[in-house]
Amino acid sequence: QVQLVESGGGLVQAGASLRLSCVASERTFSNDDMAWFRQAPGKEREFVARINWSGHSRWYADSARGRFTISRDADKNTMYLQMDNLKPEDTAIYYCARRNGGGEYDYWGPGTQVTVSS
Numbered sequence: 001q002v003q004l005v006e007s008g009g010g011l012v013q014a015g016a017s018l019r020l021s022c023v024a025s026e027r028t029f030s031n032d033d034m035a036w037f038r039q040a041p042g043k044e045r046e047f048v049a050r051i052n053w054s055g056h057s058r059w060y061a062d063s064a065r066g067r068f069t070i071s072r073d074a075d076k077n078t079m080y081l082q083m084d085n086l087k088p089e090d091t092a093i094y095y096c097a098r099r100n101g102g103g104e105y106d107y108w109g110p111g112t113q114v115t116v117s118s
Helices: none
Strands: 004-007 010-013 018-024 033-039 046-051 058-060 068-073 078-083 092-099 105-108 112-117
Touching: 004 092, 018 033, 018 092, 018 112, 033 068, 033 078, 046 068, 046 078, 058 068
Parallel strands: 010 112
Antiparallel strands: 004 018, 018 078, 033 046, 033 092, 046 058, 068 078, 092 105, 092 112
C-alpha cells in the first residue's frame, strides 16, 4: 500500500508562514499529479493547490493564489506547500493526495492541523 504522510502544521499568528510537507513513503508518484486539500471545522473539504507530474504546471484555489506555493522534489519523494501571509480562515486540516490518470484522488494522507490566530 502507498502511504502519504503530511507534516509541518502548527499554531501561528496571522501573517506568519508555514511549510507543509507530504512524503510518499512507499512510492514516488513520479508520473502523477498531486494536490493539497483542506477541511475547516464544520465545513466541506476544499481544493487548495495541485501540481503536475513534472512540477512545471500548478493550479491554485483563489484563496491560495498569491500566498501559497506548491512544489515537489522527486528525489525526496516529497511535495510541499509553502504558506505565507496566513489568515485565520486558513485554519483547517490540510491533506495531500495523489491524482490518478482518471482525475480521481485515490491516495490520501491523514492530514496535518494548521491553526491561525488573529
